[in-house]
Amino acid sequence: MGLAMPVGFDQSRIVFQGNAEGSLGLNLIRDESGGQEMPGEDGVPGPVSGPNSRQPTLNAxxxxxxxxxxxxxxxxxxxxxxKLALAEMAAVCGLSPYHFVRAFSRTFGMPPHQYVLGLRLDFAERLLADSGMTIADIAHSSGFSSQSHFTTVMKKYRQMTPLQARMGKLSAKFR
Structure with missing residues (x-):
């Protein structure tokens, strides 16, 4: 049993879904506002572009x-x-937490937790260099649970303590 595709059919509008028996079925992505297929610019039914259109979340x-x-x-x-929950990050992409972690890691080259730590450290380093805030305040403003956690993470990923980073940035300003 074969499916004949119209000439010029845009295959990016195809998603595969498993059915109850485990075999694959072929479905067109449908407009979320009512399940109706809408004609695209090429006249072939497909998704409506815009915020309500469904797009594949993963590539091949x-x-x-x-x-x-x-x-x-x-x-x-x-x-x-x-504080960010993995399920919350996964929901942004419409994936389960398990699939989100795998896809995120393949896309960004690191797991989500490590990526978030990098964002927090970059932000904290800017605050260390440019503000007179205490290290504890910087830790909390950057999303770390405590000054101790901030110091531990900074040592692990930047090979220096927050105070060493601050002193290094200060001495660089006066050279």
Whole structure:
């Protein structure tokens, strides 16, 4: 039993879904506002572009799509200073936490937790260099649970303590 595809059919509008028997079925992505297929610019039914359109979240290599990667990066850039749950990050991409971690790691080259720590450390280093805030205040402003946790992470990933980083930045300013 074969499916004949119309000439010029845009295959990026195809998703595969398993059914109850475990075999694959072929479905067109449908508009979330009612399940109706809408004609695209080429006249072939497909998804409506815009915020309500469904786009594949993963590409063929198991990485996040460009759109999903952009959305999660923006979400993390805006929220890294607060406590983040893995399920919350996964929901941004519409994936389960398990699949999100795998796809995120393949896309960004590191797991989400390590990526968030990097954002927090970069932000903290800017505060260390440019503000008179205490190290404890910088730790909390950067999203670390405590000054101790901040110091431990900074030593592990930057090979220096926050105080050493601050002193190094200060001495660089006066050279």
């Amino acid at each position: 290599k198991g990485r996040l799509s460009v759109r999903a990667a952009s959305r999660v990066r923006q979400f993390l850039d805006e929220n890294f200073t607060r």
